[in-house]
Amino acid sequence: MLDENLKSQLAAYLQKLQLPIELVASLDDGEKSAELRSLLEEIAALSDKIALRVDGVDARRPSFTIVRTGTDVAVGFAGIPMGHEFTSLVLALLQVGGHPSKESQELLAQVAALEGDYRFETYFSLSCQNCPDVVQALNLMAVVNPRIRHVAIDGALFQDEVERREVMAVPTVFLNGQPFESGRVDLAQIMAKLDTGAEAREAAKIRDKQAFDVLVVGGGPAGAAAAVYAARKGIRTGVAAERFGGQVLDTMAIENLISVEHTEGPKLAAALEANVRANDVDVMNLQRAEALVPPAKPGELVEVKLANGASLFSRSVILSTGARWRQMGVPGEDQYRNKGVAYCPHCDGPLFKGKRVAVIGGGNSGVEAAIDLAGIVAHVTLVEYDVKLRADEVLQRKLRSLPNVEVVLNAQTTEVLGDGRRVTGLAMRDRASDEVRQLELEGVFVQIGLLPNTEWLKGSVELSPRGEIVVDAHGRTSVPGVFAAGDATTVPYKQIVIAMGAGATASLAAFDYLIRHSAPAEAAGEVAAA
Structure with a gap:
């Protein structure tokens, strides 16, 4: 899975390992498990301080845990951490292997002093640029304090789990089975929430x-x-x-x-x-x-x-x-934020694979979002308040070439509809005829400026x-x-x-x-x- 250049770079990083580590994989017979095994075999071959085991018993498959040999220090990944999360994987290998973090010593001491047991689960997508900071912060916490556990989960790969837990935005963090945080946070922000005296x-x-x-x-x-x-x-x-x-x-x-x-x-x-x-x-x-x-x-x-x-x-x-990000200011928007209402198509788009969504806004950001989402979701409806799109013509041409995109002009969004748990539709008014129309969909991406x-x-x-x-x-x-x-x-x-x-x-x-x-x-x- 790794090209020769990436292998060479990773091998150089792995020379910084100070302690032996084990990669403990939980696999099944699926294609993704085969991919993960291949990745872990390539990583293990790059350092004599890394051992690979494939006898893991985690119910999530494919998944793996990076363990400091002979200790309780460990971090987990459910899925294949490539894309934006490859850096998280490299840092996890180094930190579990004893390489010191550059985080402030004061903050690390604060983590080490936390009392109690903390079991964190973070849902991410490989295209999310905000997720790595959260994953890396919680991984570091698990390395510093053995009573902290963390597993990072690729939401696109474990879609049934995402549906069951109603995860509709990434990164989303659960603590001891309960929702803890949604959106980008760093280590200091997490500790400010956990350490009430900070x-x-x-x-x-x-x-x-x-x-x-x-x-x-x-x-x-x-x-x-x-x-x-x-x-x-x-x-x-x-x-x-x-x-x-x-x-x-x-x-x-x-x-x-x-x-x-x-x-x-x-x-x-x-x-x-x-x-x-x-x-x-x-x-x-x-x-x-x-x-x-x-x-x-x-x-x-x-x-x-x-x-x-x-x-x-x-x-x-x-x-x-x-x-x-500017909000629409319509009923239902606040109620269903992170439950179908989203503002980052790159981050949250993979969670809506095969579903119907709307994009609000016809400027460059809105049209770019619709283009990106069209490659993931079943159908995109782009809703623009004006009588014409305001995006660059090159973007509009690309948008018009996509078979699963509908553009609705001169329309005012009036309400985000839902069933109390998640988005089920969108209501909008035709500004010319005053006719109200409802769309059945599962996601609304707001792109209307700042x-x-x-x-x-x-x-x-x-x-x-x-x-x-x-x-x-x-x-x-x-x-x-x-x-x-x-x-x-x-x-x-x-x-x-x-x-x-x-x-x-x-x-x-x-x-x-x-x-x-x-x-x-x-x-x-x-x-x-x-």
């Missing part, structure tokens, strides 16, 4: 921080660029982000970032964070801003209040909170009628000392490269503001503490 401890640490010269709120491309430019000026810089990487984490393929021929969102987000941390920036992740208190006069401190009750103070603030994350700023900075932060050419907002950049602002064309440039612009403007208001952050911090 938030209070983090709030106490934040309260002890001195004021910053530049505080960036948001960790997407704009925030990362702003932080790097500020830190390189030699001034005290901090980043408070709800999740570092922002909307980029949910982006499948990036092919228009100049000088980078192709990358994927999670890879770019990891590179952004590494770049920021390398510049000695104080990164405060999992911190949601709830209010901004403007300075009494230029040069005084700006306060950012956080959801955990703590506040951060800074001589200048750069707002780069980005945007999120909404700026600025609700928390109402009343503190000027916002446009669309909720975007109003900025000038320098990234200045209506509040002295407060700047903004990226998709949350009025800057046209919401693109990664534009957000990065806007972040740099806002950072340079903030530095210019600081040199005109000369009180150092140390002195300002003393005032804040008084």
Whole structure:
């Protein structure tokens, strides 16, 4: 299953194994079991520290467990972890084999200190770019704490199980048989949910921080660029982000970032964070801003209040909170989110194999989603509010060539229908005739653009009628000392490269503001503490 180049790369990685491991496979007579056995045989042949057994007794077949020989340390995979999950497989091999993780020692100690027994099951799809972070975090937890067990399950391969447990989005995590989490989460987020005292401890640490010269709120491309430019000026810089990487984490393929021929969102987000941390920036992740208190006069401190009750103070603030998927705002959408209503066709599409789905939105994102889904599902209905599609013509031509796609124009979605457990249909109104039509289907993929994350700023900075932060050419907002950049602002064309440039612009403007208001952050911090 592995080509020679991949085998060579994997063999080099496996040289880092410090302890012997066993691959214990549970197989049947099916084609997928034969594929898995072939993969495991190839892996075992690459290192004398790996032994293969095919006498596993797991009811899920094909599946396998990676076991640290002679110990209780183990992680499991049900299915064949290729695609996006191949990296998860490699990391699991190394970590079970004793190779240390690069995760913070503080966080690993927190995992090791967890008391009780935890049995995690994660459903993933091989095309999901968000799933590996969840799988890798839970695998690492199982390596660090033997009372934690984790198995990652390919939902497309175990469709009966997915149906029975009503899994309609990936990644979906069960803990001790009960739903635990759905969507992308990292190790810190999982621990924040399990360790109830973590938030209070983090709030106490934040309260002890001195004021910053530049505080960036948001960790997407704009925030990362702003932080790097500020830190390189030699001034005290901090980043408070709800999740570092922002909307980029949910982006499948990036092919228009100049000088980078192709990358994927999670890879770019990891590179952004590494770049920021390398510049000695104080990164405060999992911190949601709830209010901004403007300075009494230029040069005084700006306060950012956080959801955990703590506040951060800074001589200048750069707002780069980005945007999120826009919702339809119709009855049934919230009720059936992750129960048939989805926002990521790449992630969740494989769970709807052979079913009927709708895509809402006729822009590039909507048409691309319909094209992708058409290769998986039985039928796609693309619903567009306007009288014509807005996607690029090349995409429209491809869409029109697909036999299992119907396009409905000039239609308003009025309700997502369901049976209380999952989506069963969609109601929409013909805007020309006012006729209401219902479609029988099992999935609705919403692709209608973005909404700026600025609700928390109402009343503190000027916002446009669309909720975007109003900025000038320098990234200045209506509040002295407060700047903004990226998709949350009025800057046209919401693109990664534009957000990065806007972040740099806002950072340079903030530095210019600081040199005109000369009180150092140390002195300002003393005032804040008084």
